Amino acid sequence: MIHRFLQLLYPKCCFACDQVLIRSENWICTRCRFELPSPGLFLEQPNWISHKLDGLIEYDRVHAYFLFAEGGKVQHLLHQIKYKGQQQLGEYLGACVGRSFSPADYDVIIPMPLHPSRLKERGYNQAACIAKGMASESGIPFSESHLLRTKQVASLIGLNRAERYASLEEVFEVKSPEELDGKRIVLVDDTLTTGATFLAAGAKIKAASTGKLSFLALAALK
Ligand SMILES: [Zn+2]
Known part of the structure; x- marks a missing residue:
């Protein structure tokens, strides 16, 4: 009632x-x-986004849950998670993603970190919300302490992949890399557009540890 x-x-x-x-x-x-435009190529490798990473980094698998389109419903959902404080929606969608995975797939989920000043401004990290939901549903542990964003960069909008990568190269730092050695790591972000952020953060992880790296974006642009 x-x-x-x-x-x-x-x-x-x-x-x-x-x-x-x-x-x-x-x-x-x-x-x-x-x-909602779900690509339906969730676990198959290679898939419709592999070309954004192939030949640029050594990785195991790449996944995306939704197909992102400018002005579409997926963009609206992401906007709520990123800018409208809808952390629980992020966790819910992360849990939807998590249903396709089990601890047999990965050892650790690492969310794409925000710079501490951005985190303070927003109050939460949207990628961490997705990772948390994914972790709770799949049973795979998640860690926010192994990958940090130590440098703040200006907006990447309007830059191509090479320019984005150049400005992101020294942004990430890996902590306690020995704990990631030999682990199957999945790096999680809300959106994959050019792939530059995944490449920059992934390169740091690969340089610091012997972990096997995969990527997962809640939504990806074709
Ligand atoms: Zn609706």
């Missing part, structure tokens, strides 16, 4: 299309669940 009353006062809306959700729906409406 109270639930119904609250729902009338503050209706819960779909985070992808803003339509009011019915009682049995959570986070995303049924229609959007069917319509």
